[in-house]
Amino acid sequence: MFRALPVERINQSLSPGWNLDEEEVVRRRAQYGANDVVEKRRNAWLGLLTDTLLDPMIWFLVAASFLFAILSKYTSAIILLLAIIPIGGMDAFLHWRTQVSTQALSSRLIAYARVIRDGRERMIEARDIVPGDLVLVKGGEYFAADGVIISAENAQVDESSLTGEAFPVSKQALAAIPAGSAQPLISYTYWGLVGTRLLTGSTLVRVVYTGKETIYGEIVSSVLKTQQEMTPLQHALARLVFILIVVASGFCILLALVRFYQGFGLVDAILSAATLAVVALPDEFPMTFTFFLGVGVYRLAKKHALVKRAVSVENIGRVSCICTDKTGTITEGRFRVAVSTPAQSVMQADLLLCAKLASRADSGDPLDAAIIDVAKDLPAAGYESKQVYPFTEERKRETSCYQLDRQFYFATKGAPEVLLNICTLASGQEDYWREQVNQLARQGYKVIACARLLLPAQNAALAEPDRNYEFMGVLAFEDPPRQEVFAAVRQCRRGGIRVLMITGDHPSTAKKIAADIGLGEGAPNVITAGKAELLLRKGGGEFLRHVDVIARAVPSQKFAVVNALRDLDEIVAVTGDGVNDVPALRAADVGIAMGERGMQSAREAASIVLLDDNFGSIVNAVSEGKQLFRNLQLSFKYLLLVHTPYVLSATLIPLMGFPLLYYPIHIVCIELFIHPTCMLVFQNLPGEMPAAVSSAAKRRISFFNPYDWWGMGILGLYSTLIVMSAYLMSLYLTGNDMIARANAFLAVGLAHIAFTLGLSRLQSLTARIIVIVSLAALLLLVQVPVIANYFNMQPPSLATWGVLVFLSTVTAWLTRKFA
Template structure:
């Protein structure tokens, strides 16, 4: 048996660390990670690449050793870029997985600590509350109203009651506490748990495949087929004209390598992973990658009030009892012993006896700590007060009842103390305590109390009512019926300073902010009005009013309601479904176990990282690490940025690849000499496809990104004219490259120099185009060209490559190039930049 001291003290930190080293972490055995070497080798696992390698081997045997070596080097360099992208993605996802790992509350050295669940050891004392996932196999040592969902183990959906004083006191890893709270001693961790034996625990981070990535994967397959057909036409046409068969075969394969956008899905993954990492820095933890895409479509943000729109720093400002209102601002409230007992005994917050200051000592819900701080200045006086009574039973607070009750033994008496929403409590009250006398609660007295609640709530005070009764006051009735009403505490929770700006930003972005709260209608309106969420009381609706509406009537109501007050989790689910029926993309916040259905139903389910239960975190797409509404808005902005950046590099990659294919196709169609050799085509691919495209994936947002309306959820990535932009710009890149080649020949510069001019034009036009891709609505001279340092670095590398192959004698031999003079460079720059200039003038005047 575990004694009282062990329950209070738990293990020492030193002993816990010793056991962790000896027995290992509380984790399941995982499959071995793919090694970096395998990731690198997988870059070569591509049919086109193997054909190119085979061709270069043949080229080596035929005496073209320089070409063969260079092509192999380029293949390796491309593979290194691919490896870097994939390795970065794996590392990012692994880091996110570690961040999302579950935590547990344990008692060590007599103090409650929050640790990663993987650091639990046998013998640890775990504190478990309603909605928590059980972190290891444990034996209950202290419990109240303990009901566990064991469906993950047994398949039975009905909750199972557990009791530390009976034989059914074992709880299992992965199961969920539905109601109650308690303490339990860990008896098994990791693979030695029941869940470990059947390998049943789910991972915290879902490795969902991004829908966008799937679509682009399918698009890539179509493009591969089209590119191979075009390359085959170019190859066959050249052979029919009498060109060398081997040279044309190598040319076709090289063109396929350059034209096929093999890095498309890889860069999407990198962009998503990097975006998720940026969100993490802004306190938004993405659990499911598809949520990143959906965030940019968000048109409704349904947010809790307390702690999200408000500071969650509760302070008691007023109290009502004995028929009078007392303000804390006028000094200390007159002592009311019964109200003091209710708010102190009927309270789940913990305190550290070693800390003298009550503010530093208290651990728990801010509402409950505020009630304690209203009566006590130091921990010693609080402990002395608590020692006068023994709490023997409790009914924990839940969002449907909106009440909490405890039965306390004081001497020979058993007294039930109740606190919660005052309107709910009043309905259960039969009596009232007035200046020490218990009298029947008359209609007149009830109206006075309701008027006090109205006055408090109009001043944005959160109202907490208090009542009590002796357990045997009316035998045979529920312990929460026939109560004696005592009074109300009015608690201020000021709006977050940043919330008002975030609400304004939402409205400018075409997103409707919606407040959902369990607070009184007037309190919710006062806060909502202060934050500019609403203008009039007509925009507020209560849970009671919702219950009277049919689903069809609710659909009409949600059009003009922005505050939902005194709602329960089941109301949240109805609200989400109503908005979704209106084709809105809904983000919904939640924390309690009962919020999980609504969070799961929403397009973006958001769980509170500080107050959220494990159940709700499992159901969510995103976790707010700071429980802040402004963080949701930041995440929406980041979602828009990520999607825009994906569009940017899709536009860039496909335009450039189309330009490369058309260069060769047009030359073949007009019976021109081959404008680019195989080795030169591969060089274009290396210089333009890798680093610039990746740099676009981390492009900073345009200044007006949060002034645009949300895009539609089912909108194609190629919507809003992107297909036309790709086709037109790709066609012009190919045409201008051919013109540069023809001009070079026309002026008698020689075939080698003309090819060098075509090569430089093709690369430089793509590098100019990458700047155009940074904005879909603004001309190039309105874009901050120095706004993306990574892009500047990538372009600098690409330009250095062009200059090197033109002017370094060894590289001239390898790439079959000639040094270009000033006139030739002017021709290259003209054909590289004229399209961008015309396009920018068009956008400017448009």
């Protein structure tokens, strides 16, 4: 992995002898801001208190306590007021957990750091560090900002907070700044990153990035931003909550009127309606969804994918097609000249010199870097640069003009088919070179051609010639696939995700690389972008379902392909790194910008920034997103399943004229079961990448399909029947409503455990803890006479326990089988 080093921030010097004075520190702080990776909330406790008090359950308990006090039931009123403590505590805990990603990241930030300023070592607050500062980090300490290491002694760093890598990483001192670029790419071997810890040795770090410009800062900013955005599914949830509230309000009014008509009195009618309102209130849905989004952003960051927009957490979990670049994403992105074939009567040195003159050291093009490296010993003295004609997608070549004595020397390089058309060649030579290019391309090389043209020097304005060049030969570059890509492509295939490689390379080159990584199961279908464009104009994009590689593509064609795939109901993820990729990145469901080589415009247009430009990281992020989406589905299934018997029994029993089934204190207990389960049990369940859905359903995918709804409906009604039967039969047999209420409460509690067992399959430690604690709590609440009495219940018989446990076991089995 590499990162850009803006040399002006460090005064173009790695020498420890240069350090900042106070005047320069003040100037740089005004320019770059404070080193605040996380902006601290001024009144964090007040904010937490406000968020907690917004929970309607708190106010329901206060109102219910007031009503019980009016009825002179002071013990019940006090119990309800005391119940605010666990409910409020649980709420505060869950609000805190919603921001757990940010808190976890912040915990690795240090408060103070040693810097060298004005030639003296001093301890300062970490937030006062500015780019250019020289920071001393010793073993056991955390890095306070992102910077290049200029001195290192036995430096081993724990970077698990950023990469998840458990093993220490060796760090080295950067000996010199690479010449030829204002922002050279520097390997992470030479970087110290905020939030990582130096395990052994000591380092001197020249600070480059502070605050939100650090890797940690970008992660934290993305997490915080996620919590502020409303996504499409959140809007859908808001509509669902509104509908449920309206329906619940109708039932509440109906229940109040019926209870009053039945002669239970006004207070009982109001209490019954209020109880049903709280039972039916779907507050867990939006809270759970927001929590899962925060978890998703943090986990994707651990997979080297920085999420910029929350909607991407939803979409990346539904991706069905990945349109990826080749160079640097599929391959390592480090070219070297593997084959150089000069034309007849052309010397090898002349071919390499022509290629060198046509290249620019500051272009950032890896081909230019490879050419300059292989031709570094060839003298270019006497060649005075006059004009550069940069590479464009239309021309597919780059030309540089030099003056050599009284001649203009035009050196050009680019696509072989283009250069062959502008060169003067002997009969049969064009076919010969085309065959040479094809042979090299079939071996997986990226091939370019070089040509030159000598013209008499003139004072007139220079224009790029487009004919009569002398063909100098071809250069073949190799850029092997990354080792992990083959496994990543296989994982995509297992998960039903198509991978489409869109590249500007020669079709033969692209086909060789595609076959090596397993596209098309080793026999990829390759077409040119020109042919794809023609087919799109003629009959739409149906043919894209059977294409693995599009070669010789320009950004505008990439944009058209993305739109065509979306028209086929694919959920499309697209990678890009340049200004020309912005339209495709914006058009995609998930735009993925390259963090190492990507331009700022591409990063701004993308919804996700990939830190290591690695296709394997894209697939890991998609897999993580799919698993997160699957776990969110399980959490919502649990909420719907557990609320069905809970809400229906709370509604039907009073409507039938029987005493109120659940008092506020019972609701408190049941809510204490439900809240931690939906938030904590399902968010970390393990699993492989779930299979993608069928093409027709991809774009209009919802949380549940008809089979899910039928399964949940039948299970919910079955559980409701158990709860109702437990109450009514007990009331019929004993005539004691306290025993009947205990049986119903026990049935609801066991249903909660059964649904948790069936959906989670106890795959996580949290699930096992929740089940054990829930069972222990049920035993205490219904079997200990003193406690049960306070809850207006009497302990059920052993036979009742046996029957309900058996029926709940059946519920768990049915849930695992059909939910």
